[in-house]
Amino acid sequence: MADPTNSTPGGKQQQRVSISTVAHAKMILHAVCKATQQVHGILIGRFVETDAGASAAPTLFIEDALPVCHEAPTKPIVDTSLRLAETYCDSLSEEKSDDSNQCRVVGWYTANERLGGDENVRPGQAALRIAGSIGARLLSEAADKPLPAHAEPVLILIGNGALAELLGAENGCDASALPNAVNVFGRDQRKHWLRRFPADCVISNDSIKEKKSFQSSIEAVRSAVSSSTDLVKVPLYDFVDHMEGGTGATGERDWLINSNVKKMVQDSMFKSH
Numbered sequence: 001m002a003d004p005t006n007s008t009p010g011g012k013q014q015q016r017v018s019i020s021t022v023a024h025a026k027m028i029l030h031a032v033c034k035a036t037q038q039v040h041g042i043l044i045g046r047f048v049e050t051d052a053g054a055s056a057a058p059t060l061f062i063e064d065a066l067p068v069c070h071e072a073p074t075k076p077i078v079d080t081s082l083r084l085a086e087t088y089c090d091s092l093s094e095e096k097s098d099d100s101n102q103c104r105v106v107g108w109y110t111a112n113e114r115l116g117g118d119e120n121v122r123p124g125q126a127a128l129r130i131a132g133s134i135g136a137r138l139l140s141e142a143a144d145k146p147l148p149a150h151a152e153p154v155l156i157l158i159g160n161g162a163l164a165e166l167l168g169a170e171n172g173c174d175a176s177a178l179p180n181a182v183n184v185f186g187r188d189q190r191k192h193w194l195r196r197f198p199a200d201c202v203i204s205n206d207s208i209k210e211k212k213s214f215q216s217s218i219e220a221v222r223s224a225v226s227s228s229t230d231l232v233k234v235p236l237y238d239f240v241d242h243m244e245g246g247t248g249a250t251g252e253r254d255w256l257i258n259s260n261v262k263k264m265v266q267d268s269m270f271k272s273h
Contacts, residue, residue, distance in 0.1 A: 015057035017197045023065040025265040029236045031111035031158045034070035042066040042085045043107035047151040058148040067238035081239045111158035123157045131155040157183040
């Protein structure tokens with residue numbers, strides 16, 4: 001019998017989700033750097049139609065994760081960060097000539113408090129509400145930014161227990177723990193965020209131009225975060241860090257880019273290649 005959490009409303013084909021290595025790593029780094037606090041962030045990417053016809057669900061490419069806060073997200077923080085993220089997406093879309101696959105805000109990610117805690121805890125109410133509002137924004141913008149049929153936003157929950165196990169393992173990562181480290185949710189028939197997308201999402205590295213499995217990506221991230229020295233040398237900044245840094249630190253604490261983190265991840269992937 002099929003798992004009901006994997007079925008789509010009306011039995012339609014479920015969209016495929018592909019997460020870039022940088023987005024994957026930034027979500028994990030955010031959770032690790034703020035290990036005693038809840039973290040939240042924005043997912044940006046593109047919906048790409050497949051060759052299977054209009055009835056087929058598209059592929060959602062999550063290209064980047066934009067860390068927002070390491071506390072309960074307030075409305076001003078969420079609204080401002082979403083507006084800035086949308087402007088950033090527009091600038092990325094202008095760089096590409098293909099208007100059919102526009103970059104946009106496609107979801108939200110979160111990790112609950114206490115790295116190493118219960119990995120089965122559901123996303124908090126704030127994350128659920130924000131993910132729902134992102135879905136409403138996508139629909140309201142459809143006139144200007146058409147969506148492929150059956151496209152939908154996602155909510156990602158970082159599983160703290162599995163993540164702590166993976167990062168602390170001495171003999172490489174245990175593949176059995178991988179599906180619980182990054183949980184990708186969509187809405188079920190009752191519009192609840194309970195339907196899981198396949199856990200074996202492809203992790204792609206844009207720099208190497210090849211696809212790698214969850215396991216190889218986790219190993220690269222694990223090697224990058226296992227040293228406390230590396231974490232100090234290459235911090236990850238979220239939107240709140242950016243605002244608290246003052247005008248003199250806004251360039252250094254660029255939450256939209258986090259260029260030092262991106263370089264660290266790419267260097268690590270090249271070493272493992």
